[in-house]
Amino acid sequence: MGGVFLGLDAGPAVRIVVPQPKDAQSLPIGGERSPAAHPTMSSMNRRHFLKAAAVTGTGLTILRSGTLFGQNTPNKKLNVALIGVWGRGLAHYEGLAKENVVALCDVNELRFPEALAKFPGAKTYIDWRKCLDHKGLDAIVCCTPDHHHAHIAIWAMNRGLHVYMEKPIALSVEEARLVRAEYLKKKDKIATQAGTQRHANPNFARVRELIKDGAVGDLQGVFVWGNRKLPRPGYLAPEGTPPSTLHYDQWIGPSPYHPYNPGYFSGSAGANCLQWNMFWDFGTGQVGDMGAHTMDLAWNAIDAGVPTSIEAKGDAFNPDVTPVELTAHFNHPANDWRPAIRVSWYQGGALPTSPKPWIDLNKIGHGVMFKGAKGVLVADFNTRTLIPAADSSDLTYYKPRKPAEVTPPIGNFQDEFFRACKGNLKTSCNFDYNGLMTEQMALGLAAYRSGKKLDYDGKTGTVTNAPEANAFLKRKYTDRAGWPING
Numbered sequence: 375m376g377g378v379f380l381g382l383d384a385g386p387a388v389r390i391v392v393p394q395p396k397d398a399q400s401l402p403i404g405g406e407r408s409p410a411a412h413p414t415m416s417s418m419n420r421r422h423f424l425k426a427a428a429v430t431g432t433g434l435t436i437l438r439s440g441t442l443f444g445q446n447t448p449n450k451k452l453n454v455a456l457i458g459v460w461g462r463g464l465a466h467y468e469g470l471a472k473e474n475v476v477a478l479c480d481v482n483e484l485r486f487p488e489a490l491a492k493f494p495g496a497k498t499y500i501d502w503r504k505c506l507d508h509k510g511l512d513a514i515v516c517c518t519p520d521h522h523h524a525h526i527a528i529w530a531m532n533r534g535l536h537v538y539m540e541k542p543i544a545l546s547v548e549e550a551r552l553v554r555a556e557y558l559k560k561k562d563k564i565a566t567q568a569g570t571q572r573h574a575n576p577n578f579a580r581v582r583e584l585i586k587d588g589a590v591g592d593l594q595g596v597f598v599w600g601n602r603k604l605p606r607p608g609y610l611a612p613e614g615t616p617p618s619t620l621h622y623d624q625w626i627g628p629s630p631y632h633p634y635n636p637g638y639f640s641g642s643a644g645a646n647c648l649q650w651n652m653f654w655d656f657g658t659g660q661v662g663d664m665g666a667h668t669m670d671l672a673w674n675a676i677d678a679g680v681p682t683s684i685e686a687k688g689d690a691f692n693p694d695v696t697p698v699e700l701t702a703h704f705n706h707p708a709n710d711w712r713p714a715i716r717v718s719w720y721q722g723g724a725l726p727t728s729p730k731p732w733i734d735l736n737k738i739g740h741g742v743m744f745k746g747a748k749g750v751l752v753a754d755f756n757t758r759t760l761i762p763a764a765d766s767s768d769l770t771y772y773k774p775r776k777p778a779e780v781t782p783p784i785g786n787f788q789d790e791f792f793r794a795c796k797g798n799l800k801t802s803c804n805f806d807y808n809g810l811m812t813e814q815m816a817l818g819l820a821a822y823r824s825g826k827k828l829d830y831d832g833k834t835g836t837v838t839n840a841p842e843a844n845a846f847l848k849r850k851y852t853d854r855a856g857w858p859i860n861g
């Protein structure tokens with residue numbers, strides 16, 4: 375087929391066919407292709423394949439030869455496991471094809487034929503806990519639903535593996551802190567990257583330069599918003615039984631059990647997360663969905679840690695579903711180049727006040743605004759507009775960089791991760807940088823749930839003025855054995 379599907383996070387939850395990806399790192403490649411239609415599979419007896427996979431519980435068992443870790447072999451290719459092979463996983467195929475994909479893991483056996491056609495010889499797994507023990511593994515790329523992310527990240531780092539984790543890397547404050555802490559222990563040995571690939575758009579660096587160089591003067595406030603709305607009344611009602619090719623218990627994994635409904639699986643490639651990410655046990659709604667990308671545009675420019683106080687308001691609390699509309703304010707102390715600032719997140723219809731009547735923030739969709747003493751910078755993922763505070767301003771207070779001082783481009787975001795695994799371990803969105811941002815965003819949901827302004831001690835990860843709110847820093851887990859977060 376001639377087009378590609380924009381990934382879920384690339385825009386509205388509709389399938390858009392475009393001629394060719396200009397920016398391959400931000401566009402999932404491929405789309406829904408029937409496994410049975412694939413040439414490799416059509417030459418096999420598909421029923422036999424699925425039966426064999428079901429019997430072994432792990433799928434095909436074609437092993438790669440040799441046991442040397444790929445990154446130590448002469449061709450310097452990494453031995454990588456792709457966990458969650460369809461949907462967002464498809465967007466990683468081209469980058470992964472430059473490495474040795476030795477293991478493929480998915481709870482849906484129907485997703486294997488297409489993945490095996492691209493990565494023949496890889497061993498298939500249903501259970502990521504077994505996949506992580508694949509002999510000789512160097513790195514994982516994880517594209518499972520969000521409620522497995524912190525677990526998989528920590529289990530993988532415990533095994534000394536480099537980790538590329540799709541966003542959000544965690545669902546709760548506690549999880550974000552655990553993931554970051556584990557990374558900080560291992561940071562001299564492993565590379566990590568959170569899947570916020572827009573970070574490689576040159577605009578991210580340009581926005582940071584403008585803010586750091588004083589284009590808006592002293593920074594006073596940062597406003598971040600997203601207008602996606604995915605209202606749902608509650609978890610889907612029980613409907614039917616899972617097909618034998620879908621390992622539903624494994625899909626539920628560390629979360630409390632919710633009965634099967636095919637609706638959780640009815641989205642198109644790269645957009646299926648819109649079918650489950652609004653439910654508390656599977657995601658954090660727009661906080662972890664577009665919020666992970668849009669807050670990154672602000673976070674990259676403000677050098678912030680965890681906030682010292684947080685307040686939030688939104689829709690009436692629903693125990694099943696995260697809020698559609700939410701406003702959260704985070705107070706951050708001063709650092710060595712800027713004063714104390716308030717960072718605000720608006721979603722689902724809530725918006726900051728536009729700096730000028732002719733700027734419609736809702737039309738920007740997902741954007742960031744930096745307010746300073748001398749001006750305002752409004753940006754989306756690719757563009758930026760600088761508005762001096764005074765109409766008479768001549769901008770002489772601001773000295774643009776010389777060409778040699780401009781931040782060099784990151785290049786392809788996924789490639790940056792693989793290069794880091796083989797070299798200096800440096801990535802632009804490691805679990806330190808992204809862990810702090812994820813902790814901040816999860817604090818917004820905790821403040822929303824508590825209904826109070828929370829004072830937060832970032833050293834201990836506790837709310838100091840409302841002890842009962844500490845319960846909202848954690849998420850609920852299954853009581854079934856076998857799913858510890860630190861395994």
Ligand SMILES: NC(=O)c1ccc[n+]([C@@H]2O[C@H](COP(=O)([O-])OP(=O)(O)OC[C@H]3O[C@@H](n4cnc5c(N)ncnc54)[C@H](O)[C@@H]3O)[C@@H](O)[C@H]2O)c1
Nearest residue numbers: 381382383458460461462480481482517540644645646647
């Ligand atoms: N960075 C981006 O722009 C971007 C875009 C889309 C999605 N995402 C993220 O990617 C992740 C996946 O989203 P999606 O829409 O592809 O979801 P999805 O529901 O389509 O799941 C992706 C794949 O993971 C498999 N899977 C589900 N549970 C699994 C498990 N426990 N172990 C192994 N495989 C499992 C599914 O069968 C599917 O093949 C989400 O975290 C989402 O936030 C990121």
